[in-house]
Amino acid sequence: MSLLTPDPGLVFWMSISFGIVLLILAKFAFPAIIKAVDKRTNYIEGSLKSAREANEELAKVKETGARILAEAHREQNAILKETARIKEEILQEAQLKASQETEKMIAEARKQINAEKDQVLRSIRSEVTIMSVNLTEKILREKLGNDKEQMNMIDRLLDEIEISKS
Amino acid sequence: MRQVLFLIVLFTFSIANYATGGENQDLNVSKTTVEEELNVKELILEHLADSYEWHLFNTKKNSVTIHLPVILYSKTSGWNIFLSSKLHNNDNNYKGFGIATEGKYKGKIVETSSSGEEVRPFDLSITKNAASLLLSSLILILIILGVSQSIKRDPLKPKKGFAGIMEMFIFMIVDEVIKPAIGEDYKRYSPYLLTLFFFIFFNNLLGLFPLFPGGANVTGNISVTLVLAIGTFLVINLTGSKKYYKDILWPDTPVWLKVPFPLMQIIELVGTLTKPFALMIRLFANIMAGHAIVLGLTSLVFVTVSLGSAINASMSVVSVIFTVFIDFVELLVAFIQAYVFTLLSSVFIGLAREEEPKNDKKELALEKLTEPVNHLEIKKEI
Numbered sequence: 001m002s003l004l005t006p007d008p009g010l011v012f013w014m015s016i017s018f019g020i021v022l023l024i025l026a027k028f029a030f031p032a033i034i035k036a037v038d039k040r041t042n043y044i045e046g047s048l049k050s051a052r053e054a055n056e057e058l059a060k061v062k063e064t065g066a067r068i069l070a071e072a073h074r075e076q077n078a079i080l081k082e083t084a085r086i087k088e089e090i091l092q093e094a095q096l097k098a099s100q101e102t103e104k105m106i107a108e109a110r111k112q113i114n115a116e117k118d119q120v121l122r123s124i125r126s127e128v129t130i131m132s133v134n135l136t137e138k139i140l141r142e143k144l145g146n147d148k149e150q151m152n153m154i155d156r157l158l159d160e161i162e163i164s165k166s
Numbered sequence: 167m168r169q170v171l172f173l174i175v176l177f178t179f180s181i182a183n184y185a186t187g188g189e190n191q192d193l194n195v196s197k198t199t200v201e202e203e204l205n206v207k208e209l210i211l212e213h214l215a216d217s218y219e220w221h222l223f224n225t226k227k228n229s230v231t232i233h234l235p236v237i238l239y240s241k242t243s244g245w246n247i248f249l250s251s252k253l254h255n256n257d258n259n260y261k262g263f264g265i266a267t268e269g270k271y272k273g274k275i276v277e278t279s280s281s282g283e284e285v286r287p288f289d290l291s292i293t294k295n296a297a298s299l300l301l302s303s304l305i306l307i308l309i310i311l312g313v314s315q316s317i318k319r320d321p322l323k324p325k326k327g328f329a330g331i332m333e334m335f336i337f338m339i340v341d342e343v344i345k346p347a348i349g350e351d352y353k354r355y356s357p358y359l360l361t362l363f364f365f366i367f368f369n370n371l372l373g374l375f376p377l378f379p380g381g382a383n384v385t386g387n388i389s390v391t392l393v394l395a396i397g398t399f400l401v402i403n404l405t406g407s408k409k410y411y412k413d414i415l416w417p418d419t420p421v422w423l424k425v426p427f428p429l430m431q432i433i434e435l436v437g438t439l440t441k442p443f444a445l446m447i448r449l450f451a452n453i454m455a456g457h458a459i460v461l462g463l464t465s466l467v468f469v470t471v472s473l474g475s476a477i478n479a480s481m482s483v484v485s486v487i488f489t490v491f492i493d494f495v496e497l498l499v500a501f502i503q504a505y506v507f508t509l510l511s512s513v514f515i516g517l518a519r520e521e522e523p524k525n526d527k528k529e530l531a532l533e534k535l536t537e538p539v540n541h542l543e544i545k546k547e548i
Contacts, residue, residue: 002215002271002272002274003214003388004388005388006388006392007216007274007289007293007389008288008290009290009293009296010216010295010387010390013290013293013300014296014299014393017303018393018394018397020307021303021306021307021361022358022365024311025306025307025311025361026357026360027357028311028314029307029310029311030314030336030356030361032318033314033318033336034336034353034356035321036317036318037321037336037337039322040323
């Protein structure tokens, strides 16, 4: 069967053409393709990896942010509380001071009032004294207009003194 | 552009003869008339065999044929180079060379010596298959180089369209065939194996395409598969590991099988030859059978002409349906055979590259034997 016997001429041409194809493709085409696609694969893998890392980083940053925010909230609350406390304190202090001041002022006023009252009383008393002396003088002058009566008077007074002495 | 130039070159060395077409000895379709019975076997065999001209198509009057150059070395007259159209003169003879019509060298050029004996000269003619090979090689080179250029231009961008398909193809072969079969050293072999795959696949497809430049039975020719198998044989045996050669020259068998009569060595050596031989026959037989089936089914139309128009018409329909079906199957086969050839080549290369395992086989076997016993003992203890 001629179909089953290789033909030297065709073997020759086949060797040449396959050899040339092999030489060119195996040297220039396939290594370049494999290299390029490997490069792309590496690039994609690298991109994926860095994206994952970036995601993780982002998550971390978010977490840190949340933590910082929570901290800030807590601090804010603390500060607000403190402020409220201080406000209260200041108010209390102010009230205390005010009442003290008031009391002081009242005491002062009372003192002054007392002093003025005393003075008024004193002046009233002296006025009254003067008036009574004047009245007494007028009465006495009226009563003791004659000698007899003067003498009676002197006697009586002397009696009185004596009684009081004894 | 370069392809077009090449086509022009091809046509210049092969004057397409419109005028002499009628005299051609081609067993072509136009010849089958009701009066002349079609010899299907001849037709198929002629297609499967090589020829010295490339029959393209028939017009109403003539057949258009590319006449290919014949290159011969004869012991008596030295080198002879001429176009095959010269052989088709009246006595089918040119300078003592003629195409044998019968006998051992049927269809080949023979030289009739002075004693009347037919001698086969050393034939380096660019036959139909050779021309098809050269042409398809060139197209393949251009295609793959184009793809590689387009991928190299912007390697970081995934490719679309044809380059994308080729990339997918290439990496399917690399990742699913070459890598698992060869292992870590696969990069060294992948250019050869990829070339092998695409060469076979492309020529298979071209063979299925009935018009020029396809239609030749290239990968269904044993000379072609022989060279491919030799290529794989060389790669296997030139890059084998120490263990591979040791297993051939001094296998792990009782000594009396190796000395004094080297029985095992002979068996192993035959084994190294049968691997590429199987590759050669598998590809050749599959593709040849495919071509034969397609031709046979197509011939149904012409064979049944003599049986009346009703049968002929119905058989024609059947023939077309079956031919289309088989053509689809052949598309599949074109891929599968290229795939299998590459797969087996990679597996053989991978086997030849296997290094000595660290544990001795006997130790491994012993371990396996003792393992279940140990388990049992442990269970008993529990």
